[in-house]
Amino acid sequence: MAPGSLVAACRSLALSTWLLSFCFVHLLCLDFTVAEREEWYTAFVNITYVDPATSELRTEKTECGRYGEHSPKRDAKGVLVLPAAPHDRQACDPNTRFAVPAQAGAWIALIARGNCTCRDKIRHAAAPQRLGEDQSIKPAS
Known part of the structure; x- marks a missing residue:
């Protein structure tokens, strides 16, 4: 395999892995409301990462997390x-x-x-x- 194609393959794999991880995080951010619980705590999630396609530092901020019932709220x-x-x-x-x-x-x-x-x-x-x-x-x- 030529060095250029190996680098391209690695970049493609890195981008695919990043996209999968990004989608996984956003999937976890979907609202899974538990009807029998009246009290729950949301969490602000701030994710900072290096975009593998552009090498730029990116930040995503959202209020999509939720603490577990017995988790420390800090x-x-x-x-x-x-x-x-x-x-x-x-x-x-x-x-x-x-x-x-x-x-x-x-x-x-x-x-x-x-x-x-x-x-x-x-x-x-x-x-x-x-x-x-x-x-x-x-x-x-």
């Missing part, structure tokens, strides 16, 4: 991290691992709704043995 800042395995985006498996970059300090797990409780999802994301090789990484507080 600011959190950090690198947004998905579960490492594409088949485990809901983080219901206790063996879920997260793809935390080595240089990341604080991080935030992006976990899809469904199939288990939010409490289980939080427990799986916060378990030290699930964070990969660098045990010094701490979830954002």
Whole structure:
């Protein structure tokens, strides 16, 4: 494969991955109102990223997030991290691992709704043995 075509393929893959991630975040921002709950808290979500197509820094701001019932209601800042395995985006498996970059300090797990409780999802994301090789990484507080 010629070097130019390899670079083009990598850029195309990066753009596709970015678009998929962007759509996934916006899918999570859809209004999933729970009728039996009378009290819930919205969250302002600010996502800053480098656009892989233009290398420009972009920021998206929206009030689309929602805190879990038992989640602390406070600011959190950090690198947004998905579960490492594409088949485990809901983080219901206790063996879920997260793809935390080595240089990341604080991080935030992006976990899809469904199939288990939010409490289980939080427990799986916060378990030290699930964070990969660098045990010094701490979830954002």
